């Protein structure tokens with residue numbers, strides 16, 4: 001699969017095409033839907049420590065429609081930009097020669113003619129000026145360019161930049177054309193939209209969770225297991241400690257309470273623990289970390305879901321999502337409290 005080969009922006013808004021992608025029983029389409037879903041989940045968490053799923057045009061169109069339904073513009077932009085970077089990397093990859101790039105650009109609708117003798121590309125002026133204003137740097141200004149018969153002469157790097165901007169511009173334009181009612185109608189059969197919104201709220205937007213006071217009863221099994229193992233004198237692996245601290249911080253436990261929890265650990269060292277907690281919570285690092293996703297904990301044998309009903313939902317992707325869903329359910333039943341974060 002060549003990433004994003006044959007990108008046709010007009011297909012983004014083509015309802016018949018999209019319905020086929022969403023409803024087809026063809027296994028290839030089902031795979032594309034799965035990849036589209038995976039890439040969204042991958043992009044929700046910007047502190048990724050797993051390999052990105054492969055991307056292609058069909059899964060890209062699919063993910064844009066899903067995100068139109070989720071209605072979170074930053075996530076939509078993040079997704080477009082991610083694909084943009086994949087495209088640029090591919091064009092700069094030495095495995096592709098000039099003729100390959102010419103074919104690739106043509107498949108997107110750009111007429112970049114390759115000159116093998118001079119190792120440059122000729123691009124029609126109108127195509128160049130439709131994209132170059134989005135690039136910063138004098139070398140992308142028209143006055144800096146060389147011409148041949150009215151075409152702009154570009155090296156590979158500049159063409160890659162033009163291609164990526166063309167990709168972004170057209171993606172945004174087409175996404176804006178998607179009517180809200182069409183998106184809602186197509187997404188009605190998808191069962192993970194609400195959980196996706198919830199996950200983005202608790203992880204992707206990097207905001208402080210406003211979920212009232214810390215409630216241990218709402219913790220997911222993994223966090224409860226780490227706490228219980230630590231109390232039993234087990235030395236937790238680094239990732240379990242990191243997960244526990246970042247989780248407790250995100251749900252609003254005060255820093256000193258987090259440090260106190262570690263006092264039961266067999267190897268407790270106050271100075272070291274304080275440093276680690278301050279690092280994970282952003283007090284000294286400047287970055288407030290989120291706990292890893294379930295898939296990462298699972299691949300590190302740190303998931304303890306057992307037969308927990310919520311953990312076994314296919315759409316449950318993150319320990320914070322677990323907590324948030326349980327907590328909101330209680331709060332909506334009238335149990336809302338104020339945050340204990342200091």
Ligand code: SF4
Pocket residue numbers: 220221222223293294295297298302303304305311312316317318319322
């Ligand atoms: S499924 Fe996720 S939240 Fe549940 S125990 Fe496993 S890692 Fe924790």
